[in-house]
Amino acid sequence: MKKHDSFRFARYVLDLYNKYKDNKEISKFLFQSVVIYAPHIKRSVVNAVFDIGAIRYNFFPLFLNEVKKEDDYEQIVDKIRQNPNFDLTEEEKMVILYRPLFNSTKEEIENKALNVVRDIQEMADSSENAKLTGTLFVLVKKYLSLEGQEKIWEVLEGMDIVQERFEQKHQELTKELFKELLIEAIKEGDSSQSINRIIKKGKFSEEEVETIYREIDEN
Known part of the structure; x- marks a missing residue:
């Protein structure tokens, strides 16, 4: 219900204050909230004020259905x-x-x-x-x-740029998979031939292989 938004946002601001109140690098707090409402939300169903006497909080609502650009x-x-x-x-x-x-x-x-x-x-x-x-x-x-x-x-x-990024993501996921296989093979004591085959398929550099071995030793 939109009438409870003010309480939800007030709690969020209080959580922010509580998080930073002991930070000595911050000498002053000033919170101002702007809430953007989707086009189907009407002003009549929104209560922008939370007031229980001891605590009063209000935010500025921006209704996209009222904006003319x-x-x-x-x-x-x-x-x-x-x-x-x-x-x-x-x-x-x-x-x-x-x-x-x-x-x-x-x-x-x-x-x-x-x-x-x-x-x-x-x-x-x-x-x-x-x-x-x-x-x-x-x-x-x-x-x-x-x-x-x-x-x-x-x-x-x-778009070429999107296709390139899809391909890049695919390559990253593929390499991550081969890395997991390589780590498992090393831990299981597989033959050097098997390990080298994974290194070749994963196109790992010598430096990357050394890093993987080091990570295994540290863990």
Whole structure:
């Protein structure tokens, strides 16, 4: 229930205070809370104040269904179109990411999300493009139909930078698996031929092998 949010957030702030109150490097505490509510949450169901007399806490609620950033978004997109190498500020990135959620009904979010993905494809920085698209997908996923999710995934999968990262992750996982096999083989006293075979398949350097042996000895 949203009416209990104030208690939950107050407890969080008190936990933060309790964590740092004895830190001598911090001489003064000033906590200000801003809570961002998804588009389907209305102001009428939110209580931003927790007051039990001895303790009073309040936070600033930001309702995405009340935010209007249409003009700001269009200006950012125009900058990208005019100069694909344009470096976005952190604030501009936030406008892009939250664009589908600003002042939108649940039904509008998917269309706006797909439009944002289309608009930012003109960015020259493929890494930044992939990061924004992926983050946007996470933010709006629960509002998307299966078809909408698949459309964004198709865009992500088509990006070279994403494919490279998938391949890198696969290689990292594969090497981690071979490392576990190598450690087990060494501990079990397998033949040097068997151990060398794992080292070769895992593409371990001499330094990496020495580190693994050292870790085994230390444990």
